[in-house]
Amino acid sequence: MAELTFDNLTKRFDGAPALDRISASIGAGEFVALLGPSGCGKTTLLRLTAGFEHPDAGTIRVGGDIVAREGRFVPPEDREIGIVFQSYALWPHKTVAQNVSYPLEVRRVPRAAREARVAEALDLTGLRDFAGRMPAQLSGGQRQRVALARCLVFEPRAVLLDEPLANLDLALRASMQEVFTMFHRRTGATMLYVTHDQSEALALADRVAVMQAGQIRQFAAPEVLYREPADCFVAGFVGDGAVVPARLTGRAEAGRVLISVLGVEVWARSATATPSHVSIRPEAIALSDDGALRARVIGCTYLGGRFRLELEVAGETLVAFSARRAALGETLGVTITDPWAFRDPEAETLIARVLNHA
Ligand SMILES: Nc1ncnc2c1ncn2[C@@H]1O[C@H](COP(=O)(O)OP(=O)(O)O)[C@@H](O)[C@H]1O
Ligand SMILES: [Mg+2]
Incomplete structure (x- = not known):
């Protein structure tokens, strides 16, 4: 598992900054939430980290390796970063096991090793009995578990999650929060978790980066954000x-x-x-x-x-x-x-x- 470092990261769309000189460091194995209102730049930061966008300025490092900076750009498939979207993004015509196996096939992992790792990932996410099902035969929470299993199966250097629970109802969200916590404890993965829901961020994360208008206003442990907010925005937005x-x-x-x-x-x-x-x-x-x-x-x-x-x-x-x-x-x-x-x-x-x- 690797640390993630952003240094003066800036991204503009049509001239307007979606990210404005972001500097932050996320420790190896740390669970960090990006919290902020809609449009503050959370998804943009994830997409830059994954390699779906080029920064206009600044540097991104994964485990000390520069993956994006002026004159250097490592494509997404070479960053070894796992991503879980709100929309699950599963292959509809593949079974659960085939979906989870796919990243290993792309990496040409031999069949026996592949099957062992898929079984392990399904166990870890509580999906053992669903291996042969199609995504359409699963609930929202189960689909999100498949996305999580697919992401952990190739042992990524970091896992990025973009509002993974936003499509689920309240009760399911609470039980999925436990799944993420368990996943993090068992894998020790570096996790960057985007949400606009403060209770989710405060409950899940070791540290929370509160964002507004493309900037990080405060990056601290949940109890510090609550007890010692740095500015009016954080004081009003959190708690x-x-x-x-x-x-x-x-x-x-x-x-x-x-x-x-x-x-x-x-x-x-x-x-x-x-x-x-x-x-x-x-x-x-x-x-x-x-x-x-x-x-x-x-x-x-x-x-x-x-x-x-x-x-x-x-x-x-x-x-x-x-x-x-x-x-x-x-x-x-x-x-x-x-x-x-x-x-x-x-x-x-x-x-x-x-x-x-x-
Ligand atoms: N592909 C794009 N083209 C133009 N503007 C974009 C694009 N992606 C994001 N933006 C703009 O960048 C800002 C940040 O968006 P985003 O990162 O999606 O915010 P969040 O995920 O926090 O809701 C918004 O003003 C959004 O409209
Ligand atoms: Mg977003």
């Missing part, structure tokens, strides 16, 4: 809660700052002494009758086991969890504890304004 402008009070200590938010002073975790915003997750909000902030309930949704409250405070909407139902229009006391303050890169002008008035 629940509110993103609110923060005003500096001038007090900062190692790893934390005292900020004024919604009219009250709160100590926030922070990696900067000059934050512009604060991410307030539902866990950071305690409800009480005598909380310093007065909040009006504007939404109450039962999540099973707890309620999700939307609270209006000073023109902002906070999200809190509550053990009991709240009435719309009811006033509650709110205390904010241990939120995360950060400096949004696009907030320079805002910061200048805040500092001038401080």
